[in-house]
Amino acid sequence: MEQNEHLFPETRELGAIGLVQYYFLGDSGFEQQFRMIRPYPNQGDGNESRIMFNRKHSGARRMIESTFGILFRRFAALQKPIELNPIKTSRLVISLMILHNLVSRRTDALQDVERYPAYDGSLTALQDLALGTGPSSAKVARDRMALHYDLLYG
Numbered sequence: 001m002e003q004n005e006h007l008f009p010e011t012r013e014l015g016a017i018g019l020v021q022y023y024f025l026g027d028s029g030f031e032q033q034f035r036m037i038r039p040y041p042n043q044g045d046g047n048e049s050r051i052m053f054n055r056k057h058s059g060a061r062r063m064i065e066s067t068f069g070i071l072f073r074r075f076a077a078l079q080k081p082i083e084l085n086p087i088k089t090s091r092l093v094i095s096l097m098i099l100h101n102l103v104s105r106r107t108d109a110l111q112d113v114e115r116y117p118a119y120d121g122s123l124t125a126l127q128d129l130a131l132g133t134g135p136s137s138a139k140v141a142r143d144r145m146a147l148h149y150d151l152l153y154g
Contacts, residue, residue, distance in 0.1 A: 017148050032138045053146035
């Protein structure tokens with residue numbers, strides 16, 4: 001991801017903690033790395049700040065996963081491997097997201113979720129990586145986000 005730094009939005013102010021970068025949210029199956037923030041291991045080890053961060057992180061990931069789940073069920077093209085180059089694949093997915101938003105404005109989105117059957121194929125689960133891995137810059141970023149939640153929610 002470091003080679004694609006230019007593709008990310010510019011760093012912005014985040015309340016009292018100052019400038020922060022934009023990040024991808026990953027679960028424990030991903031390595032903590034540049035621009036990728038994982039939850040704290042061991043449910044935060046009883047540390048209230050870490051527990052709150054993990055809760056906010058998990059809530060954001062659930063929302064994103066639900067959104068992609070709706071897209072996945074609505075568009076059959078996403079239910080099998082996409083055999084296009086990465087640029088065309090990106091354009092296809094963005095086009096489907098735009099189409100989804102246009103259709104959702106005209107219909108009840110929940111009605112569409114119920115209308116399309118759930119995917120019955122199997123997905124390969126990711127295995128947890130060793131705890132405590134990843135560059136220190138990603139860990140510092142996670143700590144700064146945890147501080148932001150502390151300042152917001154006490």
